[in-house]
Amino acid sequence: DAGVIQSPRHEVTEMGQEVTLRCKPISGHDYLFWYRQTMMRGLELLIYFNNNVPIDDSGMPEDRFSAKMPNASFSTLKIQPSEPRDSAVYFCASKGQANTEAFFGQGTRLTVV
């Protein structure tokens, strides 16, 4: 298996632009998680899905952030409009029902200028 695949690996955008981060979970996994990593706040959970349904979005910072999972093999995290404080590394992770641990993608490094 190729693991969790995230795209793009790096994204630089201007303040006010829309940004879309993409994630392909490991085939057969039914949990998908979006995390954000910053120096100030460390690794924090933004949202997670089970069987494509959002279960807990309490970590989503504000309405500018939205996440979707239209099918079992694809998820997006969208920021509109983006702000410099959104600059961070965003990780996607997935987990199967039988797994105890989550498997992480390589991350997307977002820079908003």
Next chain:
Amino acid sequence: AQSVTQLGSHVSVSEGALVLLRCNYSSSVPPYLFWYVQYPNQGLQLLLKYTTGATLVKGINGFEAEFKKSETSFHLTKPSAHMSDAAEYFCAVRPYNQGGKLIFGQGTELSVKP
């Protein structure tokens, strides 16, 4: 709310020396516990995990950790550090019955001196 505390944001050891990275958690119910490693510009890779059973767990690359319920600790150790161990290490707790989400500590950056 459950939380994870990693003592020391930066630890430096000499090659061949003992590695000890400290992790304490708060939880009313024994959770699942994990150590992940992150190399520069990479994602997180699982080192080891505790779920149930034996409290001393062994992981990859010679690392091990011991779950001590009375101390609410899950410290990570390795008898002899290697240069390739230089990375950031994260302790995480998976709260009971919350769908597998992880709560991470702030991370400890391990440096290994030749």
